[in-house]
Amino acid sequence: MTDLQWPGLPVVVAGLGVSGISAARVLRDLGAAVTVVDGGDGEGLRARAAELEGITVRLGDGDTLPEGTRLIVTSPGWPPSSPLFAAADAAGVPVWGDVELAWHLRKPLESTGEPAPWLAVTGTNGKTTTVQMLASILTAAGQRTAAVGNVGVSVLDAVLAEEPYDVLAVELSSYQLHWAPSLRPHSAAVLNLAPDHLDWHGSMEAYAADKGRIYRGNQVACVYNLADPATEALVREADVEEGCRAIGFGLGTPGLSQFGVVEGLLVDRAFVPDRQKNAAEIGAVEDVNPPAPHNIANALAAAALARAYGVDVKAVRDGLRAFRPDAHRIAQVAVVDEVTWIDDSKATNTHAAAASLAAYQPIVWIAGGLAKGATFDELVQGAAQRLRAAVLIGADRALIREALARHAPDVPVIEAAEGETGAVAMTEVVRAAAGLARPGDTVLLAPACASMDMFTNYGERGDLFAAAVRELGR
Template identity: 75%
Template sequence: MGSGQVTDWQGKHVTVAGLGVSGIPAAKVLHARGAIVTVVNDGDDARAREQAAELEALGITVRLGDGATLPEGTELIVTTPGWKPDKPLFAAAREAGVDIWGDVELAWRLRGPDAAPWLAVTGTNGKTTTVQMLASILKAAGLCTAAVGNIGVSLLDVVLGEEQYDVLAVELSSYQLHWAPSLRAHSAAVLNLAPDHLDWHGSMEAYAADKGRIYEGNRVACVYNVADKATEDLVREADVEEGCRAIGFTLGTPGPSQLGVVDGILVDRAFVENRQKNAQELAEVSDVNPSAPHNIANALAAAALARAFGVPAAAVRDGLRNFTPDAHRIAHVADVAGVAYIDDSKATNTHAAEASLAAYESIVWIAGGLAKGATFDELVAKSAKRLRAVVLIGKDRALIREALARHAPEVPVVDLDRTDTGAMLAAVREAQRLAAAGDTVLLAPACASMDMFANYNKRGDAFAEAVRELGA
């Protein structure tokens, strides 16, 4: 179906794969444009039947319990991001020469001729925070913008809505990028790369390649992390528009074409006249909340994208000052008897947990959950000197326990053989027993939450509630 915008959907046979949060809106949007839509879904539970009934009432065909067979006459598949590339449905589509798009690709194709440019962000960790910081900076510059995409705001809704935006701050996951071949951002950033979702992508190389798609066709800037060479390699491999620049961010002193930190000041040596000699002050480290090292890096990436869009330095400072981080991201819950209790339930993989652990000196670490194929040796080896004690919960806690035995054998470990939700209160009580004044009790699980909780928010809420009980 080419790579440009599609205007005529009348009579086109489109199969939507999955009833998820992006599948249902996609089916409705395409049906409203005259496409003949069939939704296929692996599951056939009560929730799926309820969703199917809603779509069937509109005249959309739904096939439950059969996500493997390609419906006859299919000219295009639109998939929800979670469906793995190795699904039999996609193999059948490739054999039949049928294109496969994700929800981001569909939104990109459906946007109007005067649509707002996209400033796009991906990376293993920090995406949501960076996109929210970016939107805050853009707003401080007086621009009409929104933080959208993988952050929970449907791009389809945004591009088809009434609001006219100047620019969009777009969070994109590796899943979404995999299925978005024609996306072309104004500027984009890859914050970092660490093994994650390898069960979906199949290999680290495939995962990195999907992240790197965000740079394809960039017009102004490809923003990379100086401390993470893999991100710079992706810039080198990208096919960008003539004149597009590679812009690095670093926690150290920036070189030309970089943003960095000098004496507690965030500075820009990329978007200034005579960048060999000049630097522009953007903000103070204290303007970034919280000012943990990995969050300073997020702020620099957001600033780089905003500056690529022509935002003045004062708006970077004001936008960072105005920004409030989401719950469960290195959130200070309380101090009890001289011990700080920090909720970083959002640290659902080893890379995020490593950044969190690096922010504190003496830690009682609460960890564990669903490992998603991760290994923990590198994380434990890097963090061992900061660990006073560890409390383990969750299904795959043995993997962390074994890594601790190998790399931090002297650190006391409490292994709670529980996956019920009450385990969090027990974990916090154990952590309190192990902690001394001046320590930090840190929930940074390095694992997903679904073995015990509906999501990482609920896990963080349980931690905060348990801490409040200590102080009661």
């Protein structure tokens, strides 16, 4: 399927979401005969279907493979167990994701005759921040670039841009990597691995294997987390280009071929002459915003990928200084009566919440929502000594309450906003937290759960939290 003749090619796009609509339009413009299938049949889907001129849309049946199909391009959310893919496998029809399609549609740059290289990032947590840091560094180095994939510009839009990019900073989910067999990045990083999306992948082993696909065919560097041996194991198993190096990052003094921290300085001991004896200062801890431990690790991973691409140390420092994180990522909302209020609504799993909890103490912790199959014993054990109190919300609050009872029985717990949603719920939650907090405490919204049981998404959850805190301050 590497030399496809697109005109007239019968292609099925699975899913009428944002990525599916984008892929369908791109394929139509290439001349393919496109059919979009989706198991839903609501009013919203019908409205979207009506806007797709020149594309056949089949709603209410996402399981049947249309006769004559030569290729399926799937939206990331469709699991491998879908009947449509079983039918495709039986018929010998390949399944691609949007990343795989984008990889095949890359155009050569006039300057090199080759497509723009991809510097790719995956991991359970920290992907978006790291990719945005990397894009900031590349911009500081004078490169035309963008943070693409699961963040910012879609990867399809990026490769088809009228004005080509010099290099792309690409965030990739485990879903996207599963459906991207041809992907071969210039260099890549796996930031961390923790159980997530196991209902989609079927097991932790399958989830890790899909994450590890990002290292396949790397040319210069496979970047891994010294604090997470599972990421190094993926590097050891990777089939890479000859000469590609394993580059570790961590918060301690770096060894050979590593990035680390020495007396408040960010240090490169990988891409320097005579790294046996030398290292390069690439910035300072205070250049990272915010300078929480997990965010410093993100900065080191971004720096490692940039240095693998050849960026000089000054651009790394300037890019980190210029970077500003997105909302709802360990963002300080306000200080009210000597209590600091932090919005980390993006912490939608236990691994992300653990990183937030490690950055503060004492903490009044706001947690709960949809657990997505997670357990909370390890999280609570690790944070118990930092907790002043906890305010629990959401459908799966009982799981966190039970973990607190087992591992932090002296921590006061309030269950708030039972049966409430939206702004009403969050106002009650913030008032409950304020009643528990003392001067010098941090109230931390790091739910360790998804938000959709009470809010539209994690963004709305964070926005309503910030609004309620500001109202409290008034």
